[in-house]
Amino acid sequence: IPGSLDKIEKAFDKVGLRSILCYEVSDRDGAKTRDEGLEENIRYLKKVKKNKDSMRAALFGLHASFTIKDKTFKKAVELGSEVDAGFHIHCAEGIEDLQLAKKRGYKGVVHLLNHFNILNPKTILAHCIHISGKELAIIKRTEAIAVHNPSSNMNNAVGVMNLLQFVKKDVLVGIGTDGMWIDPIREYVNSFLLQRINQVKPNIAFMETFRAFKNNSGIYSRISGIKAGKIKNSWVGDVIIKDYIPPTPISKDNVIGHFLFGISNSGTLTTICNGKVLMENGLLNLNLNTKAIYKKSNELAKKLWKRI
Secondary structure: OOOHHHHHHHHHHHHOOOEEEOOOEOOOOOHHHHHHHHHHHHHHHHHHHHHOOOOEEEOEEEEEHHHOOHHHHHHHHHHHHHHOOOEEEEEOOOHHHHHHHHHOOOOOHHHHHHHOOOOOOOOEEEEOOOOOHHHHHHHHHHOOEEEEOHHHHHHHOOOOOOHHHHHHOOOOEEEOOOOOOOOHHHHHHHHHHHHHHHHOOOOOOHHHHHHHHHHHHHHHHHHHOOOOOOOOOOOOOOEEEEOOOOOOOOOOOOHHHHHHHOHHHOOEEEEEEOOEEEEEOOEEOOOOOHHHHHHHHHHHHHHHHHHO
């Protein structure tokens, strides 16, 4: 655990991408592991604050309320307050999270997190499925960030976040993967379809899911303090170019439709991060031996399987 976030940062440096890193703390593996996780978070948060690297940001990582004891929450908040940290935590993903929160004397998971002062404008609440209207109001009041992870939720069969209500209440909500895929555009399409099938309404979620998808750059900007998400002077040069020739005219009235049903199915030709071209015409411009990396990855995967 100690120094693990530096290792991940090094990988981001090599490929030239931005990152917001944290270590996921829980009480599942005992006090020693928990304490090392707490220390790794605050160490890295302080490092990022000191270095002021526009490519690097950090949060204080926590797993979920049902794997974190009161003492651990208090210690995390105590440490995080030293650097004005936001938190990253799974919130009411499965019904068990809600049930265990109630057993601890809280009306819901958001109530529990609010009690321990986890909620703030830089805090990311992943999932937010099993929450009440009053809890949504708390998220709005504390300005916490919510992230919908449709594919993960479908895979784990835990339920569906009511994304439309979050957008309606003007909560900053984005769309994530929770490790299912590496393609956020795919998650956007799945979010759109999942909201419709969940409410059995074929005329909803068109604008709301696109707005949530667009919010991702805003979430990054709020946490990092870096202006991202627009091609504009003084904003960072992060751009992708998609391989899409429209079969019908594009206008301001139908561009979302083109994105949802056309651009989402196209490949990416060029990737630019911080003004540096990382991929052009489908070819990586990185000084990396990708064949050797995949070979090493397979070797390490075999060793991991033997350990677990």
